[in-house]
Structure formats: structure tokens, C-alpha cells
Amino acid sequence: MANATANEPILRVERLDKHFPIAGSNLTVQAATDVSFTIGRGETLGLVGESGSGKTTVGRCLLRLTDPTAGRIVFAGQDITTLSGHALRRLRPRIQMVFQDPHDSLNPRHRIADIVAEPLRLAGMHDARERAARVGELLEMVQLRGFGDRFPHQLTGGQAQRVAIARAIATKPDLIVLDEPTSALDIAVRADIINLLMRLQREFGASYLFISHDLTAVRHIADRVAIMYLGQLMEIAPAHALFRNQLHPYGKALLSSVLYPDPTATPARFVLEGEIPSPIHVPPACPLHTRCPLARPECATIPIWLEELAPGHATACTRAIAESWTTVPDVEPVAAMVGD
């Protein structure tokens, strides 16, 4: 996994925009703006951010469940941004998705075996007998042996999500978009799902885009992490580097909000002011400048871009770039209290 970035990336997203028009006005919801990143073969990229930051929209664009407004999506060297019809369906076995709500992602009228077999059937892989055997194998891999005849509502959330994972790996895809796969599950089940996903990745070598706001899970599973705020990438870095040191005030605020089960840990000191603005009225230039305790007047005027300040560690903070930060400075305690 460590040398994955050295290879040609399986996925390259270039300057992706997704703006949803609001009916009856000329306003748009700017769900994603100028998003660029790559995912290497066998690599896991964690995509984190608050609710409404556009993480899911980016994932859905990769699967072409929504059409991007602008930008390019290059998968395995092929531009898939405008694929449609037959060509798009031929690509389907290679990119799969696991959804947030496991029960809602399974057709309630289909039995588990049929659900897992569906991508195989549609890809024309195997005849019916081989397919049944393959479904048995897949169910065994997700520890659901003998569940083939059941209906989705007879499963727990964790079991349903394992069915969704079995369906996602059925065609041995190169990339799986995991859209908050654990957020609807009990804490106790989350670790099982994360460990299952990691084990399957070791066995099959698929790349993951792991969308989540659960930073603990991201830290566990991701090789690299990208942080989104109001549809834009703020910071992207190898996971171990990012969790040790941040180069963007938003990254620092996000990570200092994680609660560790350690009574001696010092409480978070780096706090943003106020609430996240609406994605309809995204602040110009740096979208964070309205809340950032380190903002300068020019933050409201200079357009942002991502620049690498340390190996593999890029930030969109113009101040960090201008001042060549090695870390985000702490705020005076007085200033930090303003937000409260």
C-alpha cells in the first residue's frame, strides 16, 4: 500500500465542479468546486468533512450517479466524465459503491443471493450455476454463509452492510466508493465492517474512496486523507502525516474536535467561529475566512489553490503557503474563546 502512489493512479479527478441549480432562481447549491485528487491502485483515500461539505456529491459524480457540471474524471486512463448508455454500463463492474444506509440500498423484494448476484448477472459473468457458487463464496467472505434465501429486512444493519459489501466486491472492481459505510451502524459493528473492508482490500487489492466524518475510522483505514469544506478541498496528505500535523486551520480545527478516550488529553483549543455557511452562499476566495481565527483581510480576496508544503502534504490555505508554515500556529486562548 505504501508504494501505491508510485504507480499510475487508478482514478484522477481534475477540477471537478458540481453545482445544483435551485428551481425558480438563478442561485445554485455549490456542492463541489474545483475538486482535484488522485487515488492510486490499492490505495485508500479518506474523504472527510462536515455534513453538507460535498463529500457524497463527489463520490456520486465518480459513479456517474450525478453528472458533474465541469471537470474531468479519468479512470484507469479513460475519461469517463461523459460516458453514457452501453459504454457506461460496461464500466460498471470496475467501479462499485457501498451506501450509507445499508437497508435502503438493498431491494426489499429481492433475496440476498439475488442481490449479491445482480452485478455478476448484469456483467454477463458466469452462467447461472457458476454464479450461485460464486455468490456462496462471496457470502462466506463476508461471514454470511447460508443467508442467501433471506430477505433484507431479516438482517441487522451490520449484516445488511456486509451484503452490500459482498455485492460491491462481486465483480472484483478496481475502485469502491464507500459512502459513510459505518455511520448508520452501532459502534460495536463499525469496527467489524472497517476490519472486513481492510481484509478484503488486502485480498483483492481494490482502491477505496472512503467517505466519512468518522475521523477515528479514517485514521484506521486510510492511506491518504483529503479534507473538504463547503465543496472545496482544504488539505490533502498521507494519513499518518495529517493526524500528526496539519497545514490548514480547518484541518487543525477538524482534528482537534476528535474526542479521544483519554482523560489526560488536553481538550481542543483550536475552535472555528460560528456555524458552517450555506453552500448556496459560499464565501468568496477562501471559503473558511468567515470562521477562521487566523484569517487576514486578503483571505477574502485571493482565490485559493492547493500547494504541497511537505512531501505529499498539500494545503489550500493561502496564508500557510505565503508564510511557508510547517504547522498551523496556535491561537491565543482569548481569540479562541470568541467562537464560544
Add this chain to the structure above:
Amino acid sequence: MESVQSAAAIDVASVPAAPAAVGGFRGEARYFAYFTRRRPLFIFGLVVVLLSLVAAAVGPYVAPYDPIKATMDILQPPSASHWMGTDASGSDVFSRVLVATRIDLVIALAATAISLLVGTPLGGLAGFWSSSRGGTRWASELLLRLMDIIQSFPVFILALALVAVSGPNARNVIAGIAFVNIPIFLRLTRSAVLTTQHRAFVDAARVSGESDLGIVFRHVLPNSLAPALVNASATVGWSILLTAGLSFVGAGVRPPTPEWGAIIAQGAEQLVSGHWWISFFPGLALATTVFGYAIVGDGLRQFLDPTKRV
């Protein structure tokens, strides 16, 4: 309070073979038996529906008297030889009510089937189209406004007008009733499709490589039919009522053909002189049948809902 109970119920039900876990027709039949056993009202509805079907099938062959022939025994009260008495022409009311079951049921079933077969696919299309753009969106809007126009008339008045224009016979009654029921099925299916097509399993099917047609017929429509199918049973009941209503005012099936509404209308003339049985018994048959079909419709909704299964 409910979570504790349901948790216990799941433990008990899922460890030994849960009825629905058995595949195929036998599993369905076992679940149906299990489902029915605890619902006495549903059993009552089923019995009524079954009796109405049997009466429709064999009524004319087992009726004790000729339902049309006039006799000298006019306006006899209910007795051992005439269970529901006789009417002003001396015909046996029981025989007339029994024989009338066939025509009422045939009209109601045919009308409901037609409105279901027309309304459901149109509702499906209206649902898919309403989230599209351009011509199809426009077609969906047009369809809905047409339904608005149909529904802006009282159902009975519209059916009455249609039958009056086209002529009072069974075929036109079927067509009229089918027509006034189409908007219900169209709207029910459309709204179900609108909800269903945003469920995650539809996205999952697309990601699996399902075509548009596959998504419609394997995923969206099967999960959107329940409201229309459930409503069909109740619609049979209401259509019987409508058929009888049309005959009652003289716009439906013409006398002397035995039909519940027509018999009630004939009896109504005798009510004032105390001959209550001529209207009462066909009225009872009508009310019971309508009620029975409504109950069965409601029961089927619960039976068909896979999430209600343990």
C-alpha cells in the same frame, strides 16, 4: 415499550424456521395461514369475497326460483319457501339477489381490472417523466392535469353522464366506472414511483449496471405497485356500489335483469307500504360485499408488505 417486545419477538421467531424464510409458493402459503389465523376480520372479509365469487359462478344454476318470472304470490314476507320474501311481481327476492351477484361482480371486477391496467402503467410513466426535462416532463404534466379534470367531477355524476351518453348497458357501465377510477390508480402509482426512485437500492442497481428498463421493471415498479394493488380490492367494492347506484337511478343495467341496485330501487316503491324485505336483503348483500372487499384490500396491504414479516 415496543422495542423490548419486538426484540423478544424476533428472538423467538427467527431461531426456529420463520414462516417467510421458506422459499417459493409453499413459504408464501405458510405465511398466509400464519397471517390469517390472528386476524378474524380478515377471515370474515375473505369469506365474503369467496362467497360472492361462488355466488357469481353458480348463482343462476342453484337459484330456487326463476328470478324474472312473475307469479301470483306477490309481496310475500320472508318465509320458509321464500327466504327473502317476494316482490311486487311475485318473483322470489332471494333468487333475484343471488342471480344478481354475477352481473354486479362481473361489472365491478372488469371495471377495476381495466382501470388498474390503464392507470398503473400511466402512473409509472408520469412518475419517471416528472423528474425528467423537456417533452416527457410536459407529457407527465398534461397527464396529471387530465386527471385533475376527471377528478373535478363527482364520481357518480361523471359515471352517470358517461353511461347516459353511451347508453345504459353492462358494457358501457364497465367503461364508465373504469374511466372514473383511472385517476386513483394513476396517482397512487405515480406518488409511489416518485418515492421509490430516490431509494438507495435504485442507485445501487444503476451502479450494478442495470439498464433504465431494468431499473423500472425490476426495482422501481415492483416496489411501487402495492398501493394500487391494495386499492384494487377496495375499488371492486366501490364499483359494486357505483353499479348499483347507477341502476338505482335507472341509468345502469335495465330491469328486469336482476341487479342489486335495480332491486333496491324496485323495493323502495314498496317500502312506504311496509314491504321492507324487497330493498333490505339486496341492500344487505351490497353492504356486506363492499365491506368484505375493503377489508380484504386492507389485509392484503399488510400481507404484501415484506417489512411486516417476521
